[in-house]
Amino acid sequence: MIGQGTWNMERDGRAEAVRAIRAGLDAGMTLVDTAEMYGAGAVEEIVGEAITGRRDEVFLVTKVLPENASRRGAVTACEESLRRLRTDQIDLYLLHWPSAHPLDDTIIAFEELKQRGLIRWWGLSNFDAEALDRARALAGPRGIAADQVLYHPQQRAIEHEVLPWCDRHEVALMAYSPFGSGDFPLPGSRGGKVLAAIAKTHGKTVHQIALAFLIRKPIVFAIPKAATVAHVAENAAAAEIVLTVVEIKRLEAAFPLGHPPPVLPTL
Ligand code: NAP
Numbered sequence: 361m362i363g364q365g366t367w368n369m370e371r372d373g374r375a376e377a378v379r380a381i382r383a384g385l386d387a388g389m390t391l392v393d394t395a396e397m398y399g400a401g402a403v404e405e406i407v408g409e410a411i412t413g414r415r416d417e418v419f420l421v422t423k424v425l426p427e428n429a430s431r432r433g434a435v436t437a438c439e440e441s442l443r444r445l446r447t448d449q450i451d452l453y454l455l456h457w458p459s460a461h462p463l464d465d466t467i468i469a470f471e472e473l474k475q476r477g478l479i480r481w482w483g484l485s486n487f488d489a490e491a492l493d494r495a496r497a498l499a500g501p502r503g504i505a506a507d508q509v510l511y512h513p514q515q516r517a518i519e520h521e522v523l524p525w526c527d528r529h530e531v532a533l534m535a536y537s538p539f540g541s542g543d544f545p546l547p548g549s550r551g552g553k554v555l556a557a558i559a560k561t562h563g564k565t566v567h568q569i570a571l572a573f574l575i576r577k578p579i580v581f582a583i584p585k586a587a588t589v590a591h592v593a594e595n596a597a598a599a600e601i602v603l604t605v606v607e608i609k610r611l612e613a614a615f616p617l618g619h620p621p622p623v624l625p626t627l
Contacts, residue, residue, distance in 0.1 A: 361575040362599050363391025363419070364592070365536065365585030369406055370399030372587035381410035383589045385417055387596030393534070393583045395423035395456055396441050408446035420445065421452040423485060426459030433461070434469035438478055453479040454508055457486035457626070464498050481505035488624040489521035496529065504531050510625055511535035511580070513551060513570050513615040514543070520620040526579055535574050538582040539567060554614035558607050568598035573611050576603060
């Protein structure tokens with residue numbers, strides 16, 4: 361339920377990033393999420409180095425940029441990602457966000473990639489429930505494997521429609537930026553205090569409690585990014601935490617859901 365994000369890892373120093381991803385694999389965080397966009401291909405190369413010799417342990421996720429998601433463009437982009445990732449197969453290939461190219465062209469390309477064995481499954485990212493309905497109408501009931509969306513304690517918008525949609529249609533929900541991309545609840549804030557109190561009870565950190573909160577529903581996977589080995593170990597260990605119903609209710613109250621936003625948030 362907890363994997364490894366890699367956005368901006370090209371800024372962390374190659375050796376450190378490779379070490380962190382490998383430490384994550386050692387600790388059982390075998391889902392690795394990347395994208396052709398990250399570092400303009402540089403992060404896929406880092407991931408390729410990190411998983412060399414360990415490909416069988418990894419559930420590898422990467423994403424095609426919307427501007428490349430045409431019938432032919434998606435196929436070419438996938439082949440280039442495979443080269444940078446030093447592998448012959450991607451486990452899950454996502455459309456990074458809705459594209460100006462017709463979605464049926466993207467889906468035809470994804471299905472071709474699947475038939476050729478270059479990807480095992482495909483999915484979407486930053487799709488709201490309406491867009492998911494349209495995609496499902498084109499792809500059929502077994503087409504979409506996952507939707508990757510913004511989800512952290514302070515941003516629970518997907519709980520209104522996207523999460524129930526994914527639950528209903530047995531589509532995995534991947535929670536990106538689970539720590540708010542660095543904008544984590546401040547220690548003195550209402551939410552920060554509740555996280556700290558629950559963390560103390562469990563002998564865990566506030567970040568671990570945040571992850572446990574996000575993955576409380578079985579269809580949710582979280583993909584924290586960590587280039588620090590200590591952070592990696594901490595994130596992996598969060599998978600063992602079982603929050604009580606009362607703790608979940610306290611967290612839900614401390615991080616209010618709010619009204620459904622007009623547009624699905626991405627930041
Ligand atoms: P994030 O995971 O919310 O936060 C990353 C930050 O948290 C880093 O500064 C990291 O530090 C720190 N951190 C990690 N573990 C920690 C811990 N246990 N304790 C304290 N700090 C910790 O940010 P994100 O990169 O935005 O999101 C995660 C992943 O989601 C991305 O890397 C990417 O794979 C994916 N994503 C997808 C989309 C999309 O549109 N589909 C958009 C955004 C992100 P260190 O690195 O120094 O360890």
